[in-house]
Amino acid sequence: MGMPTLAYRVDSAVPPPGYSTFIVGESSLATTVSFSSFTTTSATAVDSTNSNSTHWSPAHSSTLYRIDNWGAPYFAVNDSGNITVRPHGSSTLSHQEIDLLKVVKKASDPKSVGGLGLQMPLIVRFPDVLKNRLESLQSAFVSAIQTQGYESRYQGVYPVKCNQDRFVVEDIVKFGTPFRFGLEAGSKPELLLAMSCLCKGNPEALLICNGFKDAEYISLALLARKFQFNTVIVLEQEEEVKLVIDISKKLSVRPVIGLRAKLRTKHSGHFGSTSGEKGKFGLTTNHILRVVKDLHDSDMLDCLQLLHFHIGSQIPSTALLQDGVSEAAQIYSELTRLGADMKVIDIGGGLGIDYDGSKSGNSDLSVSYSLEEYASAVVNAIQVVCDRKSVKHPIICSESGRAIVSHHSVLIFEAMSTTDTAPSMNQINLPFIELSEDARSDYWNMSDAVMRHDNETCLFYADQLKQRCVEQFKEGSLGIEQLAAVDGLFDLVTKTIVETEPVRTYLVNLSIFTSIPDFWSIGQIFPIVPIHRLDQKPEVKAILSDLTCDSDGKIDKFIGGEANLPLHKPGNGQYYLGMFLGGAYQEALGGVHNLFGSPSVVTVLQSDGPHSFAITHAMSGPSCADVLRVMQHEPKLMFENLKHRAEEFCGIDAGSCLASTVARSFQNMPYLEPRSSCSLTAMNNGGFYYCNKEDYYAGSETGANEDEHWSYCFA
Numbered sequence: 001m002g003m004p005t006l007a008y009r010v011d012s013a014v015p016p017p018g019y020s021t022f023i024v025g026e027s028s029l030a031t032t033v034s035f036s037s038f039t040t041t042s043a044t045a046v047d048s049t050n051s052n053s054t055h056w057s058p059a060h061s062s063t064l065y066r067i068d069n070w071g072a073p074y075f076a077v078n079d080s081g082n083i084t085v086r087p088h089g090s091s092t093l094s095h096q097e098i099d100l101l102k103v104v105k106k107a108s109d110p111k112s113v114g115g116l117g118l119q120m121p122l123i124v125r126f127p128d129v130l131k132n133r134l135e136s137l138q139s140a141f142v143s144a145i146q147t148q149g150y151e152s153r154y155q156g157v158y159p160v161k162c163n164q165d166r167f168v169v170e171d172i173v174k175f176g177t178p179f180r181f182g183l184e185a186g187s188k189p190e191l192l193l194a195m196s197c198l199c200k201g202n203p204e205a206l207l208i209c210n211g212f213k214d215a216e217y218i219s220l221a222l223l224a225r226k227f228q229f230n231t232v233i234v235l236e237q238e239e240e241v242k243l244v245i246d247i248s249k250k251l252s253v254r255p256v257i258g259l260r261a262k263l264r265t266k267h268s269g270h271f272g273s274t275s276g277e278k279g280k281f282g283l284t285t286n287h288i289l290r291v292v293k294d295l296h297d298s299d300m301l302d303c304l305q306l307l308h309f310h311i312g313s314q315i316p317s318t319a320l321l322q323d324g325v326s327e328a329a330q331i332y333s334e335l336t337r338l339g340a341d342m343k344v345i346d347i348g349g350g351l352g353i354d355y356d357g358s359k360s361g362n363s364d365l366s367v368s369y370s371l372e373e374y375a376s377a378v379v380n381a382i383q384v385v386c387d388r389k390s391v392k393h394p395i396i397c398s399e400s401g402r403a404i405v406s407h408h409s410v411l412i413f414e415a416m417s418t419t420d421t422a423p424s425m426n427q428i429n430l431p432f433i434e435l436s437e438d439a440r441s442d443y444w445n446m447s448d449a450v451m452r453h454d455n456e457t458c459l460f461y462a463d464q465l466k467q468r469c470v471e472q473f474k475e476g477s478l479g480i481e482q483l484a485a486v487d488g489l490f491d492l493v494t495k496t497i498v499e500t501e502p503v504r505t506y507l508v509n510l511s512i513f514t515s516i517p518d519f520w521s522i523g524q525i526f527p528i529v530p531i532h533r534l535d536q537k538p539e540v541k542a543i544l545s546d547l548t549c550d551s552d553g554k555i556d557k558f559i560g561g562e563a564n565l566p567l568h569k570p571g572n573g574q575y576y577l578g579m580f581l582g583g584a585y586q587e588a589l590g591g592v593h594n595l596f597g598s599p600s601v602v603t604v605l606q607s608d609g610p611h612s613f614a615i616t617h618a619m620s621g622p623s624c625a626d627v628l629r630v631m632q633h634e635p636k637l638m639f640e641n642l643k644h645r646a647e648e649f650c651g652i653d654a655g656s657c658l659a660s661t662v663a664r665s666f667q668n669m670p671y672l673e674p675r676s677s678c679s680l681t682a683m684n685n686g687g688f689y690y691c692n693k694e695d696y697y698a699g700s701e702t703g704a705n706e707d708e709h710w711s712y713c714f715a
C-alpha cells in the first residue's frame, strides 16, 4: 500500500508543497532529500495499517507474551497494563497483588523523592513466592502419598547450588521447618553455609553432602553429625568410602552414608549429558558392590541408609522419570537385601520448569508435567518396585532446585535506546551525489520498476544500487553523506515495499554474561516482557544488545521460537523489561565480563498496608571499585594515582575538585545511569566539570563500597 506514495515521490518532477524529492539531473543525482517528510508519511502509513492499536488491551499483551502459559499463577497483567505479581500463587487475593512497576520505582527513585536510590539493573525477590513454591511441592507429594496409600513420607532438601544467596537459603529453611525440609551441599563452602543455616531449621531436616570429597570435606560432614545435624555423606566415588571409614573412626562418629548410583536410564536433553552409564557422577554396579563389601568388612553396613541418583536437570517427561526412579528403586531393594539399613531414596533434582509455557516434553525449555504429576509418578514408581520386592516403603527425598527458586525473582533492566533503521534523519540537504554510470542506471531501473509496481525488480535494483555505492565509498569516490543518503533511500524503499517494520536493536542496561549466563553459555531462553505499557500495542520488533563489548552480548532468541521480541517504541520515560523464571543458577554462574558486576537486589514482601508490598531489604550491586578488586586492582591506590595526576596537570585546586568526580565513579555501579544524580555542571573556569556536592554525598550513601545492608520498611 505504500507503493503509490513512493511512485509519486520518485516520479514527480515538481514536489508538492512540503515535500522535497529526488530531482534527477543529467549526470548526477542532485538531491534535496527530505527524510523527515518520508518518515512522517511512512509513519502515518504504518499507523493506519495498525489502526487496531486503539483496541489493544492488557489481555492482548498477556496472550502475545504467553504470560498465562509460563507465569501462572504468579505473574499476570493488571488493568493499568503493568505486570502484577501474585505472591501467594492461586490463593492470592486481589488486594494482595503487587504492581511490579511500583516496586521498581520505589527501589530506583532518588532518595530525595522517597525512593531508595538504587541503580539498575535490579533483582526483585519475592520470598512469598518462594514459600508458595516450597509448599506446593510439599503438598504435591503429600497428596500423591495419601492417594496412593504409600506408607512413608516425603522429606525434601534444597540443593543450595541453585541459588546460594543467604536470604534465599535462610528463607527456604524457615518456610520448610514445619515439614522437615533440609539442604543439599555439593562443596565445602556450600556445606558450611548449609550447616549454619540449618541451625535454625527442623532438627530432623536432612543435610545431604554430595559432590567430590576430600578428607577435609568428610571431616566437616562428620562434625556436622556430631553437632546433631541429620547429615548424610553421599559417596560419589569409590575412594571416598575408605576416607569415611577412617575419619569416622578417628573422630568416633557413627556416620550415615548414602551412595550415588550411576543409572543406566539416560536423559537425552541438554541437561542429561551427565546421566547414563558413561555419566560423570556416581557409582557403577561394580563400585556399589565393592563399597557394600568395604562397609561390611568394617562393620559399618548399617550406616548405609540412603540411595541417591540424579537423572539430570529439567527432566522432560514423567515417562523418563518413572524409568529412572524404578531402576533406582530396584537398586534400593537390592541394597536392603544385601543387609544395608536402607531408609531413604533420594531422587535428586530435575523437576522441570516450563520456560516457554508450551507444556512440551521434547524441548529443554519445557516439561510436559505438573508438580502433581511429577510427585505422583515418583511415588507410584517406588511403590510398585518396593511392593513387588516386599521392601518397606522408603522416605522419599528430592533435591529440587530449579523448581523451587526459579519463580521467586525477577530481573529488571532498562531498554536505553534503539537503533533506528527506519529512515529518520532530519532534512539532510545533500549537495550533489556523484554516482557512477552503473549506479545511475540502477537508480533509473529502480524508478521504472516503481512505476510498474514491480516490487521484486525494485528491490533488486535498490539493493544493487546500495552495493555499488558501498563499493564506491570503499574506493573513496563517494562521501559519507552520500552513502548515508543512499542507505536512507534503500531503507525507505524496502520499508515501503516490504511493509514490515525492520527489526530494531534495543540497547539494554545489563550484562548478559553477569545476569543471564545460561543464555550465553547453553542457549537457555527465559521469558522477557516489558513490565509496563502492556495496555499499548508493542509495535517494534526488537532484539536486545547488552553493554558489554562482546558480540555474544545480545539476546536474539525468545520463547516460542521467536527471533525477535515485540516491544514498544521508546517513549519519554524509562522503559523497563523484566526477565522472569531466572531465580535458579543465573546469579551464581555470572562472572564479571567487562567488569559489570551483579545487579542491585530488593526483597519484597506482600503487606496489607496501602501499597500492598513492603521492601524488607535493599542492597546496591557491586560498585566499580568492588569489581576492580575482584581482578586484584587496588581502587584506593588507583584513586591516589589519578588524584596526583589531576593535581599535576590541572592545578591543585581544580585537580582535587576533579578527583572527586573520579572518586564518585569508583563508588557507583558499572552500569549506565540514565537519571544520573551526578549532573555534571560546567564551571566557568576553563570548562571543567565537577559533581554537585550534595548529590555526591547523597550518592555515596548508597555506595556498595560500605557493604551497606539496611532494612527498610514502608506500608
Ligand SMILES: *Cc1c(COP(=O)(O)O)cnc(C)c1O
Pocket: 159, 161, 162, 210, 310, 312, 313, 314, 348, 349, 350, 351, 399, 400, 401, 402, 403, 584
Ligand atoms: C544440580 C543438582 C540438583 C538440582 O537440580 P534441579 O534440576 O535444579 O532440580 C540436585 N541434585 C544434584 C546432585 C545436582 O547436581
